[in-house]
Amino acid sequence: MAKGASRTFHPPTADQVSGHLERYAVVPVSPMQQWMPALIVGVLVLLALSFSNAGITLIVWLAMLGLFLNSFMRARAIRETDKLLARVQELTLERQNFDAMRLAWQVIPQLRARPQQHTRAVALLAHNLEQVRAYEAAVVAFNEVLGKLPDEHPAAVQLRVEQTMALLASDQLTDADIQLRRLRNLLDRFSGSAIAGGFHLALLYQQIRTNHFRDAADNQQGMMDKLRPLGIDAGLGYALLALACYHSAAHVEDPLIKDAQLWWERATLLLPLATLVRRFHELQAIEQGPAIAARMAKPAPPTSDDASTPAQEGGQP
Amino acid sequence: MIEHDQDPVQKQSPSNDRQLMTCPPFSPDKLKRELWIDSASRWSAVILIMLVILIFQTGLSSMDFWLLMIPVIILWVAISAPSAKVLPILPQITQWLDQDLPAAENAIAQGLARRPLHRQLRIQLYHRLAIVRHYQTRIDESAAIAQTLLSMSLGASEVHRPQLLLILVESRLLRNDLVGAYAGLNELSRLRLGLLESLQHLALRTRYEVAAGYHTMALADLPRKIHYAQMLPAPQCGSLHLLLAAAAQQVNDPALYDWLMRRAQLLCEPKVLEEFQQGRLAFGVEKPLTIAPL
Numbered sequence: 247m248a249k250g251a252s253r254t255f256h257p258p259t260a261d262q263v264s265g266h267l268e269r270y271a272v273v274p275v276s277p278m279q280q281w282m283p284a285l286i287v288g289v290l291v292l293l294a295l296s297f298s299n300a301g302i303t304l305i306v307w308l309a310m311l312g313l314f315l316n317s318f319m320r321a322r323a324i325r326e327t328d329k330l331l332a333r334v335q336e337l338t339l340e341r342q343n344f345d346a347m348r349l350a351w352q353v354i355p356q357l358r359a360r361p362q363q364h365t366r367a368v369a370l371l372a373h374n375l376e377q378v379r380a381y382e383a384a385v386v387a388f389n390e391v392l393g394k395l396p397d398e399h400p401a402a403v404q405l406r407v408e409q410t411m412a413l414l415a416s417d418q419l420t421d422a423d424i425q426l427r428r429l430r431n432l433l434d435r436f437s438g439s440a441i442a443g444g445f446h447l448a449l450l451y452q453q454i455r456t457n458h459f460r461d462a463a464d465n466q467q468g469m470m471d472k473l474r475p476l477g478i479d480a481g482l483g484y485a486l487l488a489l490a491c492y493h494s495a496a497h498v499e500d501p502l503i504k505d506a507q508l509w510w511e512r513a514t515l516l517l518p519l520a521t522l523v524r525r526f527h528e529l530q531a532i533e534q535g536p537a538i539a540a541r542m543a544k545p546a547p548p549t550s551d552d553a554s555t556p557a558q559e560g561g562q563p
Numbered sequence: 564m565i566e567h568d569q570d571p572v573q574k575q576s577p578s579n580d581r582q583l584m585t586c587p588p589f590s591p592d593k594l595k596r597e598l599w600i601d602s603a604s605r606w607s608a609v610i611l612i613m614l615v616i617l618i619f620q621t622g623l624s625s626m627d628f629w630l631l632m633i634p635v636i637i638l639w640v641a642i643s644a645p646s647a648k649v650l651p652i653l654p655q656i657t658q659w660l661d662q663d664l665p666a667a668e669n670a671i672a673q674g675l676a677r678r679p680l681h682r683q684l685r686i687q688l689y690h691r692l693a694i695v696r697h698y699q700t701r702i703d704e705s706a707a708i709a710q711t712l713l714s715m716s717l718g719a720s721e722v723h724r725p726q727l728l729l730i731l732v733e734s735r736l737l738r739n740d741l742v743g744a745y746a747g748l749n750e751l752s753r754l755r756l757g758l759l760e761s762l763q764h765l766a767l768r769t770r771y772e773v774a775a776g777y778h779t780m781a782l783a784d785l786p787r788k789i790h791y792a793q794m795l796p797a798p799q800c801g802s803l804h805l806l807l808a809a810a811a812q813q814v815n816d817p818a819l820y821d822w823l824m825r826r827a828q829l830l831c832e833p834k835v836l837e838e839f840q841q842g843r844l845a846f847g848v849e850k851p852l853t854i855a856p857l
Contacts, residue, residue, distance in 0.1 A: 295619070295628070336758040339794050400662065440797070470829070477797035477830060515825055 257347065257380035263371075267390050270355040272364050286313055327356045331363055334370050347374035365394050369405060376408055379525075381416035385409060400441065403432055407444035414448065414455050422452060443476040447483045454486050454528060462490035463502055466509070481516030484509045485529055492532045506532070583665050584672035586692055589704050591711040597678070597685060598715075604679040608639050645677035646684050653684070656691050660698070668695050686712060686720045690727065697730050706734035725751060725760045732767050736774065744771050758794075765791055766799055769806050778810040782819070801830030805839050 258266065287310070294306045330353045337346035350371040357364040372387030388409035395402035406425055413422035429445050436442045446469070453462040466487050473483040488509035495502040510532060513522060523529050612635055619628045652670050659667035674680070674688045689708055696705035709727040717724060732747035748771055751764050765788060772781035785807070792803040804827035811820035828836060 332757065339758060474830070474832070475797050477795075477800050478793045480797075480829065512829055515822075516829055 257344075257375060257378050258351070258383050259380075260382040260386045263375070263383045263386045266351065266354065267368065267387070270358055272361045273358045274361070275359050283313060283317060323356075324360075327353060327360075327363070331357075331367055331370075334367065338370055338374060341377070343374040343377040347371060347378065350374065361394075365391055369401070372405065373408060376412045379415065381412040384412040385416065385418070388412065397428075398432060398435075400436070403429065403436060404441050404444065407441060407448055410448045411444075411451060414451050417455075419452075419455060422448075426452060438475060440475045440477070443473050443480065443483075446472040447476065447479075447486075450483055450486045450490075451526075454489060454526075459490040459493040462487065463494040463505070466491065466505065470512075478516045481513045481522065482525060484516070485513035485522045485532075486526065488513060489526075489529055489532050583669035584676075585668055586672045586675065586695075589692070589696075589708050589711075591707065594685075594689060594708075594711055597675075597680075598682055601679040601682050601685060604642055605681070608635070608642050611635050612639065642679055645679065646681040649674040649677055649680060649684055649688070653687060653691075656688075660691065660694055664695055664698055667691065671695065683719050686717060687723075690720065690723045693727060693730055697734070702734040702737050705730050706738075709734070725754050725756050725764075728754070729760065729763050729767065732771075736767065736770055739774070741771065741775050745775075762791055762795055766795065766803050769803060773806045773810050776813075778813040781807065781810040782814060782816075785819075797830055798832070798835070801827050801832075801835065804830060805835075 290306050290309055290313075294303060297303070330349060334346050334350045334353060337343075337349065350367050354364065354367050354371065357367055368387055369391045372384050372391060375381075375384035375387055388405055391405055392402055392409070395405070406429055410422050410425040410429070413419075413425060426445075426448060429448075433442055433445055436445075450462055450469075453459070469483065469487055470480075473480040476483065488506045491502045491506035491509060495506065615628070615631045615635055618631065652674065656667050656670045656674075659670065671688050671692050675685070675692075680688075689712060693705045693708035693712070696702075696708065709731040712720075713724065713727050713731065728747050728751050732744050732751065735741075735743040735747060744767075748764070748768055756764060769781050769788065772778070788803075788807070792800050794800075795803065804823050808820050808823035808827055811817075811823055831839075
């Protein structure tokens with residue numbers, strides 16, 4: 247997908263997501279529909295065996311050929327859709343969130359008869375909406391997916407963590423708190439995993455959003471181990487810890503400033519400064535703060551962030 | 564190193580519910596024999612059906628036709644039934660590979676115990692078994708399954724060829740068989756790979772280059788390698804950083820070594836760093852690596 251295309255794509259609003267998911271909701275396939283081709287073949291075989299008329303035999307064979315072609319075309323369409331869905335996943339992994347979001351939006355209508363793939367596409371749409379900070383739209387999409395998954399399913403827990411981040415970012419703090427309480431009960435099963443890392447990141451973000459900087463700074467011990475499973479995204483957590491320490495410091499000589507410096511160094515070692523500030527606007531305070539300098543990453547790895555920059559005014563999905 | 568399809572709807576894992584079956588040690592001869600029996604039984608049924616239809620064309624009465632046809636249909640159903648029972652559990656096995664290996668092995672063992680199976684289905688079950696054995700670090704067995712499957716025509720399962728090759732290459736690297744690993748990597752580079760397979764290919768190629776002493780080659784195009792390494796899960800991303808740090812140390816680039824090691828320290832578990840320092844993960848690295856305190 248051309249990178250330039252992403253620039254003309256504007257993230258959908260919550261209402262648009264809701265409408266899209268309602269319009270293209272899953273349509274269950276009845277057992278009758280599933281067995282229809284086999285039934286038709288059976289009837290055609292019986293017809294062929296019951297009549298020795300050449301005309302009927304020809305019609306039966308033509309009907310069989312048509313049925314075969316129809317099945318072939320349907321199988322090919324399914325394969326094409328699967329390829330598109332795999333591409334959405336790849337784009338998501340490459341953090342080309344706008345392109346991934348647009349493709350997920352386009353592929354959802356083609357998956358109405360395939361519930362599992364439909365759920366996967368909506369989950370990917372929700373994730374990418376959250377990544378491009380279309381938080382309210384993301385919450386709608388997350389709700390749609392979470393309604394279809396068992397509460398304790400690992401994918402459901404993972405998505406609930408992401409939804410909590412979106413709720414916090416969109417100031418739905420009470421709902422976020424309810425989600426975090428629910429997640430806390432499930433956390434034992436996911437100890438040491440990226441899901442647990444995501445939960446700790448969400449807890450940290452809650453403390454930042456509710457101005458409980460001191461609580462976050464007091465609990466900084468052991469946070470590296472808790473956030474490490476997130477990979478380079480642990481940098482987001484380190485940056486929030488730096489912010490918490492920074493705001494908790496009473497004066498420039500406060501030891502918390504040194505802690506803030508250390509966490510900030512770790513954060514910027516893993517993620518570029520622009521990515522950190524784009525994800526959490528609160529970090530502008532620390533970026534512009536006089537006491538902390540970002541450690542420059544060397545060699546600067548190329549990032550796909552450019553592909554994820556907010557869209558210019560343009561077409562709707 | 565292997566990535567699987569994610570199926571969002573999961574059934575309850577059986578690993579806590581009952582005694583689980585395990586698969587017997589792999590034998591290439593047994594696999595080939597099973598595949599032969601599968602094909603022979605299926606083709607026998609097809610030939611029988613064709614024969615009955617041909618006999619009918621020669622003037623058999625309708626009653627006689629059905630007297631012949633009904634047993635053949637029953638035979639066909641009997642031959643297809645085991646595959647029909649195993650096919651629906653295949654996505655579940657794929658999901659268990661990530662979450663519950665004993666449950667996955669149990670389901671594979673139950674599937675393989677059924678006969679006859681559709682050829683593709685049996686190949687798919689053995690492909691999943693190779694992954695199970697690889698995750699269980701029974702690398703000799705996983706390599707043997709991968710090698711046997713790779714030596715035959717996979718038909719519709721050709722899509723799994725890159726994954727089987729990745730298993731084989733990693734097994735060879737773990738056994739320090741660099742010549743075999745090179746051959747596998749070469750074959751992989753000729754295949755069309757998806758993003759996840761490309762990431763794993765990159766990780767294994769870097770491991771091979773460091774192990775074989777091609778440190779400059781390992782560090783070539785580093786920004787791109789780092790960019791892709793960041794898409795891997797944290798432990799693999801960290802391991803790749805460690806390998807690149809080892810290469811940087813060997814080519815005497817202390818600034819690059821420092822940057823890579825500091826990132827590796829943030830990405831890897833302390834245990835992995837310790838093992839790396841002791842040289843257990845450092846294939847072909849002569850000097851022990853020093854880990855600076857964070």
